[in-house]
Amino acid sequence: MKKRFYITTPIYYPSGNPHIGHAYCTTLCDIFARYKRMRHFDCYFLTGTDEHGLKIEKNAQKEGVTPQEYVDNITSIFTKLWKAMKISNNDFIRTTEERHIKVVQEAFTKMYQNDDIYLGKYEGWYCTPCESFWTETQVGPEHICPDCGRPVEKATEESYFFKTQKYLPELMKWYEGDKVIYPLNRKNEMLNTFIKPGLEDLCVSRTSFSWGVPIRENPKHVAYVWLDALCNYLSALGYGSEHDELYKKYWESEESEIIHVIGADITRFHTIYWPEFLLSLGVRLPDRVFVHGLMMMKDGKMSKSKGNVVSPYPLIEKYGVDAVRYYLVREIIFGQDGQFTPEQFVERINVDLANNIGNLVSRTVSMIQKYFDGKIPSFVENVNEQDKELEILVKSTIESYENKLDDLHITEAIVDVMNLLGRANKYIEESAPWVLAKDPSKTENLKSVMAHLAYIIFVGAKLLEPVLVEKTPLIFDSLGASENERDYSNIFNEHVLDNHEVKKGEVLFPRLDVAKETEYIKGLMGGK
Ligand SMILES: [Zn+2]
Structure with missing residues (x-):
């Protein structure tokens, strides 16, 4: 290559x-x-x-x-x-x-x-x-x-x-x-x-x-x-x-x-x-x-004469540059035509950015603060089947992300990363840390869950860094990763965050009121 x-x-x-x-x-x-x-x-x-x-x-x-x-x-x-x-x-x-x-x-x-x-x-x-x-x-x-x-x-x-x-x-x-x-x-x-x-x-x-x-x-x-x-x-x-x-x-x-x-x-x-x-x-x-592919509007090809052109400026101002960048590359599959709708734009921010990423980061940071005084426990491999499966998923996600991005299949690469983060959210529900925390014999298990979550967030943030240029540095800050540690060479290093201190940051992607924001964007597009 x-x-x-x-x-x-x-x-x-x-x-x-x-x-x-x-x-x-x-x-x-x-x-x-x-x-x-x-x-x-x-x-x-x-x-x-x-x-x-x-x-x-x-x-x-x-x-x-x-x-x-x-x-x-x-x-x-x-x-x-x-x-x-x-x-x-x-x-x-x-x-x-x-x-x-x-x-x-x-x-x-x-x-x-x-x-x-x-x-x-x-x-x-x-x-x-x-x-x-x-x-x-x-x-x-x-x-x-x-x-x-x-x-x-x-x-x-x-x-x-x-x-x-x-x-x-x-x-x-x-x-x-x-x-x-x-x-x-x-x-x-x-x-x-x-x-x-x-x-x-x-x-x-x-x-x-x-x-x-x-x-x-x-x-x-x-x-x-x-x-x-x-x-x-x-x-x-x-x-x-x-x-x-x-x-x-x-x-x-x-x-x-x-x-x-x-x-x-x-x-x-x-x-x-x-x-x-x-x-x-x-x-x-x-x-x-x-x-x-071409960015289409609901009523056909975007054109000035149709008055269905949406300018990126006010969207960036209101929702941030990361939301606009993410939406653009997530919504259109490379080589196919895509469609801009205010509803989908708002939904992407809420579901993908606010829930899947933002919520995962804030929940993980809170739990590490609550259960381990804010210190990320050392990573231990293969504590149980569930962790092992997760470790394999991380590796395969990184590999497929690289292969897809090398081929400019950006949307598909991002979908893989979002699936990994989605899996991490599910892992929280399945492993129920709040239950583990009540049982002193399960401490090792609880440590492993937190270490896995922190590492997956690190990997996800790294892979999304080319897209989410403003917010990923904040995620690394929350994980206590130094500038050097943020280097791509650490992507396969599960111990990169061992004993690092987490920090609660600002809300990464505030949840949007669907009806209100949809109306607002429609207004930008010339009413209706
Ligand atoms: Zn012509």
């Missing part, structure tokens, strides 16, 4: 304010990056904004500002949100930055000199909001954009084209890797929808608007937004510049695993054109492209 990672979110298109769908993808990548770093691996995490294109130009015009002023404003909202969500990205790339523009121009020139790009005329069905040309078959008899469902128009322009057939055999070789595109149905979709019917050459320049990266060879053209946007993954690492240490370390080196995390709506660009661009540039291909 590789020990160096480069993980990226798509760069977001700042034509509107960030919503919970953007937050979802960024949180996924953040949890992966934090998890790898927690295990002392090297992980470079990139996000950013895609700031060119017709839509931005038009929006700026409408607001009476320059496109640059327009994107400066919205991008600052994105960066503020990532800060509020405790996103640990190493860099934030903006496609209007000089370091990026140079790379796009350089890439175009290289492809042109390779004879991979030629000047032609494009006639096709154009979707203005998506800035995409579509073929007759793709728009169908209704002439509807296959991505957004809006009507398309016939349009012609002089354009440069990228020869997509040239690198197809190499692309197909890349497709043979069984984990390159996940989930597998996305790969099949690409093969059946785009590749098998005959891949058409891709238009890589535009003359119909000017807010983009000018092509040096022919400055009335700007680079097609996707050629421009995709290059961010290279430009952020200093590709082609004097300072390309990061590029060498995280991209060029085979020791690094390159992972793109994307939404299903941009799979085609990341799994067909992007690898072909890289082949043309003679640059190695990404190791994995993970396609996550």
Whole structure:
């Protein structure tokens, strides 16, 4: 397994304010990056904004500002949100930055000199909001954009084209890797929808608007937004510049695993054109492209026009960043679509965070204070069958958590941890410490129960640390674990808390009034 990672979110298109769908993808990548770093691996995490294109130009015009002023404003909202969500990205790339523009121009020139790009005329069905040309078959008899469902128009322009057939055999070789595109149905979709019917050459320049990266060879053209946007993954690492240490370390080196995390709506660009661009540039291909599902609202896809967008900000303010991060990654199974409902949001906080975690911690701390003067008894293995079974469950949970997270199956990994904590809660009921405490002959048994509970809480907190960034340190405080002891290397060390003093902390996740909070969130979403 590789020990160096480069993980990226798509760069977001700042034509509107960030919503919970953007937050979802960024949180996924953040949890992966934090998890790898927690295990002392090297992980470079990139996000950013895609700031060119017709839509931005038009929006700026409408607001009476320059496109640059327009994107400066919205991008600052994105960066503020990532800060509020405790996103640990190493860099934030903006496609209007000089370091990026140079790379796009350089890439175009290289492809042109390779004879991979030629000047032609494009006639096709154009979707203005998506800035995409579509073929007759793709728009169908209704002439509807296959991505957004809006009507398309016939349009012609002089354009440069990228020869997509040239690198197809190499692309197909890349497709043979069984984990390159996940989930597998996305790969099949690409093969059946785009590749098998005959891949058409891709238009890589535009003359119909000017807010983009000018092509040096022919400055009335700007680079097609996707050629421009995709290059961010290279430009952020200093590709082609004097300072390309990061590029060498995280991209060029085979020791690094390159992972793109994307939404299903941009799979085609990341799994067909992007690898072909890289082949043309003679640059190695990404190791994995993970396609996550989309955050939906009850009445369909989240969209500003439907007024069903929920902003993460007020949720963070009211319920805390951990609740929002946890909800996002717990509610949507990777690769499937998820749905935001206020009821589920409140229930997740109450059932998973307040009960399963918060209650377990506070009950355990109280009992250790009551029965053992606040000192965690030394861990003793195999006191009885029940303890033995619990010890096995802890080990298997850690192993499956690691395997699942390595594969970016974050939701499933978290479910395993929550099941372990659920088991610990049940263990309290089964072993009934309040009964054991009354019988002096059962003291050893009672000690073992407390030591097991403390250790399981330690393990659970450690495994949830990449998600619950604010509250897990408080849990370690309650257990009296020092900074060094919190290190991941102690995860299998059952004696890590022996004789430590517990401390009652604040309520980790206050229980919410379901009716009241559901109403409040509905209000945020525009009433109803
Ligand atoms: Zn469209």
